[in-house]
Amino acid sequence: LAKTTQPISMDSYEGQEVNITCSHNNIATNDYITWYQQFPSQGPRFIIQGYKTKVTNEVASLFIPADRKSSTLSLPRVSLSDTAVYYCLVVRGWDSNYQLIWGAGTKLIIKP
Amino acid sequence: GAVVSQHPSWVICKSGTSVKIECRSLDFQATTMFWYRQFPKQSLMLMATSNEGSKATYEQGVEKDKFLINHASLTLSTLTVTSAHPEDSSFYICSARGRRVRMGYTFGSGTRLTVV
Numbered sequence: 001l002a003k004t005t006q007p008i009s010m011d012s013y014e015g016q017e018v019n020i021t022c023s024h025n026n027i028a029t030n031d032y033i034t035w036y037q038q039f040p041s042q043g044p045r046f047i048i049q050g051y052k053t054k055v056t057n058e059v060a061s062l063f064i065p066a067d068r069k070s071s072t073l074s075l076p077r078v079s080l081s082d083t084a085v086y087y088c089l090v091v092r093g094w095d096s097n098y099q100l101i102w103g104a105g106t107k108l109i110i111k112p
Numbered sequence: 113g114a115v116v117s118q119h120p121s122w123v124i125c126k127s128g129t130s131v132k133i134e135c136r137s138l139d140f141q142a143t144t145m146f147w148y149r150q151f152p153k154q155s156l157m158l159m160a161t162s163n164e165g166s167k168a169t170y171e172q173g174v175e176k177d178k179f180l181i182n183h184a185s186l187t188l189s190t191l192t193v194t195s196a197h198p199e200d201s202s203f204y205i206c207s208a209r210g211r212r213v214r215m216g217y218t219f220g221s222g223t224r225l226t227v228v
Binding site for chain 2: 036044
């Protein structure tokens with residue numbers, strides 16, 4: 001059974017780099033990985049997406065090892081406004097035949 | 113970037129009444145729409161998936177007669193909670209995906225439903 005597992009919560013301080021790791025041991029060949037950020041009473045917001053190795057955009061980096069059984073979201077120099085819940089999502093399949101495998105979310109608290 | 117507009121952002125209704133929630137993709141054609149519900153401090157729970165012009169596919173345990181989903185056009189999907197009861201109170205969120213499957217899933221801002 002496909003499953004994504006991530007830590008329930010993490011704390012860090014302003015200006016630090018934060019790494020949140022998601023485990024997806026049963027990832028399949030064509031699955032890809034996406035991360036979302038959610039603030040209270042808002043819909044999730046797309047952060048980054050990747051298939052393998054490293055992906056970087058203006059807000060984050062995503063590291064995926066060769067076996068793809070895990071992925072790490074890296075947030076550089078966090079600020080208080082980065083306090084949110086971060087979800088790992090593995091998307092399996094293509095077109096109209098796919099499965100969305102959500103992690104339970106990691107509550108990240110940034111302290112001053 | 114892709115934007116999904118969801119309305120209303122919150123609604124309070126009486127037990128036994130029906131509530132309709134709208135989800136619109138503003139700048140892209142949403143070939144697939146997803147509806148989630150989320151209880152406090154819990155993860156997203158997928159309720160159903162709908163492809164434009166087709167009947168929605170409901171997840172196990174979700175009552176299709178209670179949660180009516182319509183996806184009649186490429187820019188609009190609606191979720192109607194029929195005969196709402198207090199246990200239906202939750203945060204409902206829609207998500208849309210366009211033809212460019214690698215664009216990711218764009219979420220609406222959510223609807224807080226309170227049934228009294």
